[in-house]
Amino acid sequence: xxxxxxxxxxxxxxxxxxxxxxxxDPNLIHKNLRCLVCQGQSISDSNSDFAQTIxxxxxxxxxxxxxxxxIYEFMSDKYGDWIVFKPQFNTQNSLLWILxxxxxxxxxxxxxxxxxxxx
Amino acid sequence: xxxIIKIIILFIFLFVIGIFYISLTRDTNYNxxxxxxxxxxxxxxxxxxxxxxxxxxxxxxxxxxLINFWASWCAPCKIEHPILMxxxxxxxxxxxxxxxxxxEPQAKTFLSELGNPYDLLAKDKNGKHSxxxxxxxxxxxxxxxxxxxIIQKFVGPLSVDDYNNIxxxxx
Numbered sequence: 001x002x003x004x005x006x007x008x009x010x011x012x013x014x015x016x017x018x019x020x021x022x023x024x025d026p027n028l029i030h031k032n033l034r035c036l037v038c039q040g041q042s043i044s045d046s047n048s049d050f051a052q053t054i055x056x057x058x059x060x061x062x063x064x065x066x067x068x069x070x071i072y073e074f075m076s077d078k079y080g081d082w083i084v085f086k087p088q089f090n091t092q093n094s095l096l097w098i099l100x101x102x103x104x105x106x107x108x109x110x111x112x113x114x115x116x117x118x119x
Numbered sequence: 120x121x122x123i124i125k126i127i128i129l130f131i132f133l134f135v136i137g138i139f140y141i142s143l144t145r146d147t148n149y150n151x152x153x154x155x156x157x158x159x160x161x162x163x164x165x166x167x168x169x170x171x172x173x174x175x176x177x178x179x180x181x182x183x184x185l186i187n188f189w190a191s192w193c194a195p196c197k198i199e200h201p202i203l204m205x206x207x208x209x210x211x212x213x214x215x216x217x218x219x220x221x222x223e224p225q226a227k228t229f230l231s232e233l234g235n236p237y238d239l240l241a242k243d244k245n246g247k248h249s250x251x252x253x254x255x256x257x258x259x260x261x262x263x264x265x266x267x268x269i270i271q272k273f274v275g276p277l278s279v280d281d282y283n284n285i286x287x288x289x290x
Contacts, residue, residue, distance in 0.1 A: 036255045053246035078253040
């Protein structure tokens with residue numbers, strides 16, 4: 001009886017500890033990495049030699065405890081930003097990230113002023 | 120107010136044209152410029168005969184090192200081989216050959232038929248080491264100085280121009 005109780009407690013706490021750990025999904029990373037030797041395919045879609053190697057390296061990096069962002073950073077460092085489908089925010093592409101918000105604010109202001117004028 | 124709207128429409132039009140122009144003229148091919156002037160990554164790679172490992176310390180011993188990724192199944196590797204043989208005669212340059220995803224007997228035959236230009240010969244069975252060097256296809260070569268800085272990266276087979284370029288740098 002005691003043994004069963006201990007076993008139940010062990011399962012409960014081990015499950016709890018697993019649940020709190022943030023797991024990195026390799027498939028998600030593969031989908032966000034570009035196959036450099038293919039035409040418009042991701043690492044996930046491709047069966048090329050290059051894609052197979054990248055998949056192995058991603059697995060190793062996850063095993064080493066690297067986060068998703070750290071893996072993208074590693075790949076960008078080796079192959080440039082082109083390898084990542086969703087580029088990281090930096091000075092070179094800052095306009096691309098900021099411009100939609102500027103347009104939104106400016107557009108809102110324009111609509112507001114037009115409506116005010118009509119009234 | 121209408122003037123402002125016209126200016127905004129013109130601005131949007133120019134913006135769209137600008138985006139199209141930048142996208143169409145941008146070189147989307149893999150570019151090695153991000154690796155130049157960067158430090159050589161840490162590595163520990165097994166020698167071809169499994170006798171020992173090579174690390175960055177082996178590169179530090181020489182003024183210049185050319186790391187060449189090759190395989191017996193790679194046709195362009197045969198094209199660049201005479202250039203590697205010529206480079207192997209230069210005292211100022213050490214050649215580290217990394218046999219990439221290859222079978223040992225075929226690799227040995229390749230070197231016995233065409234000659235072995237390498238001072239050090241290692242192997243990368245599953246290609247994982249190649250990723251550390253930003254390799255995406257072979258042959259590729261990386262020229263490194265004594266301070267472990269990457270001076271140049273050559274994608275594809277080494278040409279006569281590349282040979283002259285290397286000689287110019289190392290002499």
